[in-house]
Every structure is written in structure tokens, then in C-alpha cells.
Amino acid sequence: MPHESRELRLAATLVEFTDTLTGDFDPALHSRRLADACVEFVGARGAGVTLLEPDGRPGPVVHGAGQPPPVRELLERERESGPVRDSLVSGTEVLAAPLASREAAARWPEFTTAARRSGIGAVYAVPLRRHATLAGAVSVHTARPAAAGEDLAIVRSLSAATTVGLLNQRAHARHRTLSGQLREALASRVRIEQAKGMLAERWRVSPDDAFETLRGYARGHRLPLDQVARAVVHRALTDAQLRPGGPGTG
Incomplete structure (x- = not known):
């Protein structure tokens, strides 16, 4: 059944995200896989991952494969002002109000205007966090006006697996x-x-x-x-x- 097939793909993806103790590990590729998985499993219009540099500053945004230029530009803009920026600063989830709302327009005026122009209804950011260690955040853009509960749970699971794999690989490299x-x-x-x-x-x-x-x-x-x-x-x-x-x- 299609539903079972999706569950199996999701399970395989979670395992893949934690299997990072290899000599050819690439953080950018690891991040791109997370962005691609968000698009695949929750039907997002776009997704991007921003990892924190060793000095704590946000690194470059890693987009999912095949995302059109307007989506990539919007993700880049969000890194400066938007949900993912707030998530990187706070280390917590930022569940944006519908972008058509006054709340979103007041909080991120330029980003909200650009997102609505691109047909984005809602944006939410989930931190890549393991206990007290914050590694970055993933931003998910959807056409729907709000994040569905199941979709948010999937993104949380994908982000958690990605973070475990990333931090395990960093520890392995240090050792x-x-x-x-x-x-x-x-x-x-x-x-x-x-x-x-x-x-x-x-x-x-x-x-x-x-x-x-x-x-x-x-x-x-x-x-x-x-x-x-x-x-x-x-x-x-x-x-x-x-x-x-x-x-x-x-």
C-alpha cells in the first residue's frame, strides 16, 4: 500500500541520517538530504538547512535539490530575518503564524511579503538540537496556511535523526x-x-x-x-x- 511504502521510506531515511561514521562524510550533503526529505515527506514547497559554524555564526543555507531560484532566494532571505533566524538564535521551534496574518507581517515584514508573493502560506523552523548542543535549524515552506500536526512530527523526527548523525560524526572525527x-x-x-x-x-x-x-x-x-x-x-x-x-x- 502507498501509505506503508511511505512509512518504509521514512524509516529507511531515519536510519540513513544516523549512519554517518564514514571517512567521506560531507555535512553539506547531509544537510541537503534533510531538505530533500522535508520536501518528499511533507510535500513542502521548499526546505533549507542552516548549520552553525564553530564560532556560532550561521553558515550558508543548503537547499534541497531541484528547488527553483525563487525558493532558494526566499530561504536565503529567511536566514537574515525570518523563522529560521529566530530558531537559530533561540534554539527552539518557531511555528510561524499564517503568513497572511498581521502577526507574521509585523514580525518579519520583508520576508513575509516575499513569501506571500511566492505562494508560501506558512513557514516553520525546527532546530537541529541534541540536549544542550544546537547544530543548526531546518526551515520548511508550505503552500498551506499552517503546518499540519503530522507533518511537523515528521520534520521533528527527521531533524532529530540528522542531528544525531551530525554530532556523532563530529565526535568521531575529534576522537x-x-x-x-x-x-x-x-x-x-x-x-x-x-x-x-x-x-x-x-x-x-x-x-x-x-x-x-x-x-x-x-x-x-x-x-x-x-x-x-x-x-x-x-x-x-x-x-x-x-x-x-x-x-x-x-
Whole structure:
């Protein structure tokens, strides 16, 4: 049945939106899929997603595929003044009154005029929010004068799944970066210890004395200590370079 088919498509879409732990994840494509899903499942005239940049400012609007220029222009305008802008500021849903109402005209005069001219009856914005973290907001434009309860519930579900996927991917990326930094720090420490041991054995001095020589050379030449240790391990630095005039350098 068509109704069952729509439910199955919606279920598959929700799963897709949360499956983001991949190396080729693209936030813009992720946002476009949400906009496309809003058009498909609630029959919206247009939809756009605005993600917040790391500094908290609104990023560019990502439109659904195939939306005509007037719809894209309206979504861009709303980013400056309209329901999605208010949702990004407040972190809450903004369920716009019918755009034919005085309330909407008073709240967003320029946007309301442009929306009515484009045949939009109502606009509502749903934040992409997970607990205390606000990632952005999605704006949905419909020809109907108000958002139907079922449509709003679908957009909420799509937005929630999108947010979970987006935040999970961000956390995964941070953990991968941190893991790489820790691995490199450990490898650096191992190289420094190896260089200390090589010099201490060759010069018949304590590891602490060997380390002071390494550190002194690094400071004197304004080089990272790990770079100097790597050169010692690979025998790219001679004893004469490390401690000119020292024992065994003549």
C-alpha cells in the first residue's frame, strides 16, 4: 500500500541520517538530504538547512535539490530575518503564524511579503538540537496556511535523526584526531628515549646528560626536540655537530 511504502521510506531515511561514521562524510550533503526529505515527506514547497559554524555564526543555507531560484532566494532571505533566524538564535521551534496574518507581517515584514508573493502560506523552523548542543535549524515552506500536526512530527523526527548523525560524526572525527595526536606524541617520546640511549652508550655518559645535550642542540638551533632525536636515531647528526670539542669528536 502507498501509505506503508511511505512509512518504509521514512524509516529507511531515519536510519540513513544516523549512519554517518564514514571517512567521506560531507555535512553539506547531509544537510541537503534533510531538505530533500522535508520536501518528499511533507510535500513542502521548499526546505533549507542552516548549520552553525564553530564560532556560532550561521553558515550558508543548503537547499534541497531541484528547488527553483525563487525558493532558494526566499530561504536565503529567511536566514537574515525570518523563522529560521529566530530558531537559530533561540534554539527552539518557531511555528510561524499564517503568513497572511498581521502577526507574521509585523514580525518579519520583508520576508513575509516575499513569501506571500511566492505562494508560501506558512513557514516553520525546527532546530537541529541534541540536549544542550544546537547544530543548526531546518526551515520548511508550505503552500498551506499552517503546518499540519503530522507533518511537523515528521520534520521533528527527521531533524532529530540528522542531528544525531551530525554530532556523532563530529565526535568521531575529534576522537580520531586526538588518537592520532596521542600516537604521534608516544612515537616522539620513544624516539627521544632511543636517541638518549644511543648517545649515552656511545659517549659513556648518563641518559640525563645525553638528554641535556639533545635539548641544548634543539634550543640552540630552534628545532623541535623530536626532530633532533629523529636525526640522531637515523645518524643524520654527528657527534661533532651535537657537542663540538667534546670527547670522541676530534
